[in-house]
Amino acid sequence: MSTPLADDGAPDQRLHPWSWLFVLLMQLRQFLLPLVALVVFGGRGDSDEEEMWSNLAALVVIVVLVAVSILQYLTFHYRIGRDAISVRSGVISRNRREIPFARIHNVVVHQNPLHRLFGVAELRLESAGGNRPEAEMRVLKLDQALALEQLVRQRGQQQVASGDTTAVQTPDVPAEDVLLQLGTADVVRVGLLSNRGWVVVLAAIGASYQLFPRGAVDDAIEHGGRQAFGYASSLHPATWVWVVAALVMVIGFWALLRVFSVAVALLRYHGFRLTEHERRLTVASGLLTRMRTSVARRRIQAWTLRETALQRWFNRRHLRIDIAAGVSTDGERRDLRELAPLATPEACNTLVQHLLPQLQWPPAQWRPVPLRGWWRLCLPALVIVPLLAAGAVWEVGPWGALVLAWLPWSALRAHRTMAHMGWHLDARYVAVRGGWWQRWWRFAELDKLQALRLGRSPLDRWLGTSSVWLDTAGASGSIALCLRYLPEAEARAVFEQLNAALGERRLRW
The missing domain is CATH 1.10.3350 (HP0242-like fold)
Structure with a gap:
């Protein structure tokens, strides 16, 4: 029989006594619409008896939810050991989960206004992959949540104070290096330069x-x-x-x-603050709901810089990262994604250079993409716009032909977009850039690449081009890490170089 990772000598601990209330509120939020429909529409019967039964049914549902919330609080225990956290939960089906500290990729400390009123926080322990957190603790005292976050940061090196059976002793929080901090004026600028x-x-x-x-x-x-x-x-x-x-x-x-x-x-x-301690990044932000999430630097898989035309005029950019972590069941990203919601290009480059000192960013030279196939980018407009114009002329007369004015703009955008496209590849990382009206840069270390693909469409065969698609763990967003529209011989050479780099990494493993 295997020995559990969590120390059996450590005491079991419970959640905050008001934890059941927050679980109840979460469940009521999920059942809010059915309950409202039951009370409002169920009470529109022809007799007072039907209205009474609908109200009684709503009351029974609420009582059941309260009972389930209290049972969840009474049956949830966790134990902090030297190398792992043990969680026991379940009302009918009892579950025990051992979560090694090394497996936890992301720690989220979440506080909504009600949490802040009660001085508590919700803690989520998340790992790479999967569609649910490894553990969700609703709720802990704020100092307990921060202490547990600190324990995960130090990968279990801190020990639970002996003799304490009710709470984790808060370790001395080491000083953190502030990498980026946004004041109120900076946050207002974020809003003015975005389309949120x-x-x-x-x-x-x-x-x-x-x-x-x-x-x-x-x-x-x-x-x-x-x-x-x-x-x-x-x-x-x-x-x-x-x-x-x-x-x-x-x-x-x-x-x-x-x-x-x-x-x-x-x-x-509001209050956005990016800090670093022992090669781990932490972001805290939020006005009403405060969110604190952290991730180890080694978990970063890819980097993306973006700027809209409006942001470019005001000399600002946006820096995001991809993390090897899962997505919740409702499709919401839970992990740390934004390192700089808005900063100057120099500040973004400085941040990248600090976190990736082994790389040269930005590249000294970008390799361009041949311009001869620029028209392929406006092919959808060449097909769709004339059809829309014909329909508009049919409906409103000659004025509908104004829809064709979109074609010159589409052609200009396609030409300038192709002219701005470029790529860079060296022994350490690969980078691509694109866009014109809205520009972007995306790059990843070669050690973080998971898969390669050399793709050719029928149009590529006609023009003698190919595209090299690269995949990293945790890839998200609409921007792919892809070297598009390269001459076929050049694309194959790049593919072989990247494939050799992947082979060397497998041998090191």
Whole structure:
């Protein structure tokens, strides 16, 4: 029989006494819509007896949820050993899980406003892969959560203080090096230079369709539009008045989006602080809900720099990383992703050079992609836009041909995008760049590559080009690590060089 990793001599510990309340609130949030529907629609019966039964059913559901929450608190125990954490949980089916410290890739300390009111925090221990955390502790005292985070950071070297059966002694927190810190003005700038306001608009539209009866929103918008247009028409304004009114509406909507975007940025990035200690990075941020997440530097798989046209005009960029960690069941990323929500190019480059001192970033020279196939990037527009223009002419007459004005812009964007594309490869890392209106740079160390693929489409065969696709663990986002549209001979040479590097790594293993 194997010996458990957690020390059997260590005392079992419970969650915070109010833990059941937070579990109950989480469950009520999941069952909120069914309960509301049961109370509201179930109470619309023809008799008082039907209304009574619907209210009774809702009360029974709430009582059951309360009982389950209390049972979960009473049956959840954890034990901190020298090398691992042991977690025992389950109401009907009892489970015991041994989590070695070395297996934990990410530690998340989460505090929403209610957590902060009670002085508690939710702790999640996460590993690479999988779609659930290794352990979720709802909830611990804040000092316990921070102490456990520190223990994981030190990979189990700290010992639980002897004689304490109720809490983990908080070790002396070592000084951390601050790599990046954003003040309020910086966070406001993040909001002004991003498009996060659309999140609020789309969420409001989705909520309105969920809360109101089907068709009510469309009818209200149509009715309001007709009234506004009818009132404006009755004033018999000149053409220039219509133009000015349209511009005012566009500018007003854009300003409203900026306000929403700043609000979202403040909620998410207020107090943003990136620190480092013993080759482990930690990010803490949030206005109402505070989130503290950390990851070892060796877990970083790939790096991505991005800048929109607006950010480029204000000399700002965005730095993200890929981590070998899983995704939650609802598709939400749980791990540390953003190292710099917004910073100057020099600050981003300095941060990369600090964390990857063995690399030369940015590369001294980028190898360009041949321009002769630039038109392939605007092929979708060449097919779709004429069809849309034909439909518009059919519906509104000759003015519909204005849709064709998109073609020159599409051609210009395709040509400039191909001109900006480039790649770099040396003995340590591979990097690609692309985009024009919105530019990006993506790179990874050769030791972090997981798979290679040499791809050729029918169009590639006609133009004599190939693309080399590279895969890393934890890859996310819309930007692929791919050397596109290289001449076939050059692509094969790159593929062989990268394949040889992967072979050398397997031999070292």
